[in-house]
Amino acid sequence: MTTFRNSFPLKSYFFGLIALLYLPIVVLFLFSINSNTFLSFPLQGFTFDWYQKLFASEALLRSARNSLVVALGSSLTATLMGTMVALLMMRYQFRSKGLLVAMAVLPLIVPYIVLAVALFLLFSVLNIDRSLLTVGIAHTVVALPYVLLIVGARLAGFDASVEEAAMDLGADYPTTLRRIVLPMIAPAMVSAWLTAFTVSFDEFALALFLAGTQPTFPVYLYGQLRFANRLPIMIALAVLMMIGTLTLVLIAERVRRVE
């Protein structure tokens, strides 16, 4: 059926590239348990020191807490707003629909530096100090398109006649939303929420502009890269973060597929 029957060259290419993709991650992991401060070969010996020092750093833990707060707040807001837009997009006809949907999707396309600059100007004009709140607002805007796409796809996947049936049987529209629509889109909303959470937790380009004196995790990490002797601790941190976000993404995928 396929053009090239011999799959061996393609297969080796695939696995070669997979190896290259994982190489930097493996290297990070190796140096996070290597006892030398300098990131150089040969590896010196096994240690968990960097991980211990990590949990002893006050500033680091604070930045982790900052990121958690921002990610929680922005992902919940984005899930709520994104679901609202998805419902309007799939179930209503109105004149300004094009504008609303465009505003909800465009953050996916507008370069982050442009959005960062625009929000920076807004907050400066309004005299609002840059803080976790301003980062959270920016993250809500960029996470919203993901929610819209995930929840919208779910809404497109089931028949609106179920809702009509509920209304024919005497349920008013809010009840239909609560009892019929919400349970059906709930898995998609959970998946969208987790996606929005990771989008925010990892986000650096907007946070660097808008965080002010309260660094989020990635911004703190970036600031620490200048100090060579702190590098192994930062690498240990990087490994933990990768494991964390990866777990969330895999759960989100799982939830999305269980349908």
Added chain:
Amino acid sequence: MDRRATFWMLYLPPLLWLGAFFLIPLLLMFAFSFRPDMRGDFFQLWQPALNQYEKLFSTGSYWRLLWTSAQMALLISISAVVLSFPIAYFLGFHGKQRVGFYLVLLLVPFWTSYLLRVMAWKIMLGTEGVINSFLMYANLTHEPLTALLYNRNAVVLTLVYVWIPFATLPILAALQRIDVSLFEAAADLGARPLHQFLRITVPLSLPGVLAAFFMVFIPTVGEYVTPLLVGGSRGSMYGNIIQDFFTKAANWPFGSAMSMVMLMGTLILVLIATRLINLKDLLE
């Protein structure tokens, strides 16, 4: 409460939120780009002036940097597409029942933090970095190679690496939509495998290839984080200069004008992309 009332409840919060934190900031940036200088209060109205754009259009170095950024993005997106096409082909035609597993294997690096993957490359490429120390340890070189980090090549390499899994997805989607019986028909009519590939696979995968190209190209032109980390001053892109005008140089009107040019360029690219590709074809 009826459907109408529910409409307003669903409609107003996102409209106000996106209006306040997406549309108005962009309009404000637009207005700011016509401000003649930084003097005066924020709320003081200014006489709209074109001098920021005049300066931008008449200074060759900004154009050159925009052009260089576009060229880098072109190189990056073409490399990413070319390198991911065989992957998509393998997954689409040879993955068999394990295609799901292979796909997760490919996407896991993409799902880990973007900043961390870029940082990993910084650590790999540095003068005292992993590649250099490994080369010296293995006695392949005696002096560390300084050419690895802080230049445009490092930015290109890192971004190609970052985008490969992402570029694979639309190509795979296009390949999976090809009707297999087309190959049988072609073979029955005497087409050789290479001929089949060129006349069936390539044209039918073109929408996916184009989608992959634009999905990489558009965010790459506006990139500023990767150049910041692995590019250094020699690897700067257009986005880095915008950042400088808001931080170091504090010339917001000029930074706004530069930002507007980037926004317009991006929107034009998106319009071209949506003209060329029917997104619905790929999403189904």
